[in-house]
Amino acid sequence: MIYLILLSVPAAVLAWYLGSRFRGHWKQQRRRRLQAAPFPDAWRELLQQQFALYRKLPDRERRTLERHMQVFMAEKVFVGCNGMEINEHVKLLIAAQACILILNKATDYYPGFATILVYPETFVVPVTQRDGMVHSDMVSVRTGESWHRGPIVLAWDQVLQGARNDRDGHNVVMHEFAHKLDEENWQMDGLPILSDPQQYGPWKQVLTDAYQQLHRAMELDQPNVIDDYGATSPAEFFAVVTETFFEKPQQLQQQHPQLYDQFKRYYGSDPVQWVQRES
Template structure:
């Protein structure tokens, strides 16, 4: 009897692990079935109208990518909570434009719809945020106005006026939704360090070589005050470099490809897209 009890106690962790594996696998399967159903559903006509009138890049997409984007948006809107702050009422236009711009980054990328967080907080316009840092023995608190931010393993925060401007203007190289959701792709690889998950293992070495070299160039240009198609904010850290180049890749693809061809090729392999084709003609 005692020996049987010992055997049972020794095997209990294994039984628990097997049960957890079974139910987790079942949960994942159910989630993927639901996602498949959602992707097959057409967007509501009023949502399509919002895309056609307010999201400039949507009209440039080939029809097959428009359908893919619509399917990803259905999943995104089902799995993310978009919440108003500062008395902002969340409308269909707000939900559709945030979803569309965020899902553009994952059109062809294998992935899991920005895992690790659920909430997107939206302010009517640029908002004031506090930040703290240590200066020797002192802890210094500073305030700054922001158009968006992405908390690691936490929510995305956006200013609606910048979201709308980013959707309407597809050529200025600035898009707050793409920027903050690029950070979310970045953090899927454990740390927010400018290295997202790449489609194949072979890409990592070349990605590191090209981006490290280009980042050094941007730091030099920032120090010299020289202009570049890549916004100078990208030179502040590898994480910001990845997010800023993402904006440039989607909104100024020809300029990026001309000035930084190796960088453009790496981002084309990362996103499995070639936005140059969208702007021709």
């Protein structure tokens, strides 16, 4: 009996190992097929008209974005809430903005969740505030939400506005998907998985300095390209700086050159080049 148990444990481990290798291989094959599928001209036309950042991208990066979008749209599940109709337009604009973040970085396409809930406009969620023994039930108005290891929730009017205006530093899709990148190591703390282990030291140093600088700027009422909401927590700081990096790259590079360099290394993209190319 003991021999049977001793033999069955390695057999189970081997079966699990082979199974995961096979699933990984099958997933890569399927993704390669999706990436190779033709990207319809009508989709390109829609992106040209409604996604300002797409117009700035060099051709090579546009094609890369389109390949990522094909996988993203096939793997994520879009669910309309409060009467919101899900069509190609909705999927395309969410996919395009989410995939800008992973355009030039190694990616597993936001693993750990699949569902994207879309409301027609800003939505309210019930929240309970506790102050000692006092509990207050309130509602909070949201443009987007990212649940830990769960769905992303987006307001469609904000998705549209984010796609059309790529200079105001606000983009709800980028913000919520930055949270998803942040939690790939199971913790949402402003410290995502970095490709080079040597990078963790400089990352922590530069982001901590910039986070403290933002707090000081707010106390002294001084202007800062990073939105005040970034001062809420290190996790919000990472998401807000991501929006700034893609939407106000030149200002971010001028005010916080080291921070810009850290984000450029992390995302593998250099949005200052995209803006310079356009002007």
